[in-house]
Amino acid sequence: MKQADADPLAHTRADFPLLQRCIDGQPITHLDSAATAPKPRCVIEAVTGYYLECTANVHRGVHVLSEESTELFERARQEVASFINAAPSEIVFTRNSTEGINLVASGLGLREDDEVIVTALEHHSNYMPWRLHARAVPVGLLPDGVPRYEELGGRLSSKTRLVALAQVSNTLGAIAPVADWIAAAHAHGIPALVDASQSASHLPIDVRAMDCDFLVMSGHKLLGPSGIGVLYGKRERLEALAPYQVGGGMVKLHEEEQFVLQDVPWRFEAGTPNIEGAIGLGAAVTYLRNLGMETVQRHSVELGRRLVTRLRAIGGVEILADSVPDGQRIGLATFVVKAPGLGQENIARLLCDRHQILVSGGYHCAHMLHQRLNLEGTVRASTHVFNNEADIDRLAEALTEIVEV
Ligand SMILES: Cc1ncc(COP(=O)(O)O)c(C=O)c1O
Structure with a gap:
């Protein structure tokens, strides 16, 4: 999101107490709402x-x-x-x-x-x-x-x-x-x-x-x-x-x-x-x-665009459904990280343990898809209303570090 076009949902972050949670003394970056989303205080x-x-x-x-x-x-x-x-x-x-x-x-x-x-x-x-x-x-x-x-x-x-x-x-x-x-x-x-x-x-x-x-x-x-x-x-x-x-x-x-x-x-x-x-x-x-669900949709699509752009730029990361037309993806991307000796679940765990970034790793209960694409698991990053571009940039930087090791 450009500066002139400030994130209209930036204020929502304060509504989610879970986002204050730290792991090893560091604040978490939550990119796993497709599995289960944090709850706002009103809920x-x-x-x-x-x-x-x-x-x-x-x-x-x-x-x-x-x-x-x-x-x-x-x-x-x-x-x-x-x-x-x-x-x-x-x-x-x-x-x-x-x-x-x-x-x-x-x-x-x-x-x-x-x-x-x-x-x-x-x-x-x-x-x-x-x-x-x-x-x-x-x-x-x-x-x-x-x-x-x-x-x-x-x-x-x-x-x-x-x-x-x-x-x-x-x-x-x-x-x-x-x-x-x-x-x-x-x-x-x-x-x-x-x-x-x-x-x-x-x-x-x-x-x-x-x-x-x-x-x-x-x-x-x-x-x-x-x-x-x-x-x-x-x-x-x-x-x-x-x-x-x-x-x-x-x-x-x-x-x-x-x-x-x-x-x-x-x-x-x-x-x-x-x-x-x-x-x-x-x-x-x-x-x-x-x-406003229109605002929520715009925000989600914008984050989806950012995810794809940042992930595509990392050698050793391959995104699924890369042919999805612009604007037709919510703030969710699934990808394969090529790092010697590491499976996709290991990558997800590493993101948590080293970078406090929470994502999903594995088959996401979509085994037929993984079988047909011949994939032994994938990593999934997914956003919600409280996420912002900095969260995605943090993920991209962490993945760059992992593939470069
Ligand atoms: C597309 C889709 N359908 C169905 C489900 C099942 O949801 P639940 O486990 O809450 O019943 C999920 C959960 O991840 C999902 O992503």
Whole structure:
């Protein structure tokens, strides 16, 4: 970012207490939000507020604390709904994205020979559930890892029951043409699921404009707590889905002979939910909305550009998906560091131990991508609203030192 064009999110750094953390007496450089993001103070306060002020179960109790916790819980649902332009009744609270995808995979009534179209770079969470319940059919990859999105049309058949695609890959950081995929699927009467686990923190999401049938998100990547996630579904899609867990809170009427399910979304939330998680997630999405998701996106894309520019300039560092057009990558880059005797996980550990820079190293739950590119792991640097160009420069300097040794 140029001086004249000062970072509009620079002030957010002070909101994240974790960024004060030191390792070996040195402040950390956090470049690992794609794994799990630090939490702003407002999220921590929302969670502790629930513990301190109104801990009680939701939808069940008859006393004041229970009313208050129910109100906070359902308000969080509204905040999440507004964040993605959905109706509250279309928001199911889950544990994480993985649970949301499993819920759809088990609720659609798939058969073994049904097909679900994915890409070969999907996270295991958007691949394994389809393998378990049906056949996952991946579209191929270009040599640098970018999916051949145009192959989708040729993969659709009378056996296709769903198209399921990450809006932003956790390994490439590239923004996928989800609108094209959704339109192509709908042209054949096939529903589409969007995995927004990585995109929801970086791009404005409007499920109505996108016209997706399902969308999943994970709280912990969205600056919210762990153990809370979201499954969005168009109302009629949710109503056609079979619940995959049963128990307390999800039936309206229960008699010896019959039972009647609660309305959506509550029929999918059997048992006591993660109340404080939902409240924290509500605070997180409100925080992001207040920053302005267009601003967040510009900042993320700018950092992505900086990452690629700085990494490309280091001999011995090879970036995946280098063919992604300018502006089509969030602040995330995955790369291979060529340093004698060191695997990619060693490099990630070295960045932490010597330079206090936190990144991911390994397969990032995208084994199919690594297998197809013949890679034994990669290093991933990923940003969030609080990161700045100095963080990326620090990473580039550390990597230069590592490859030059
Ligand atoms: C693209 C993508 N999909 C799904 C997931 C699964 O998220 P969770 O482990 O929170 O369920 C991840 C997590 O890294 C991800 O990056």
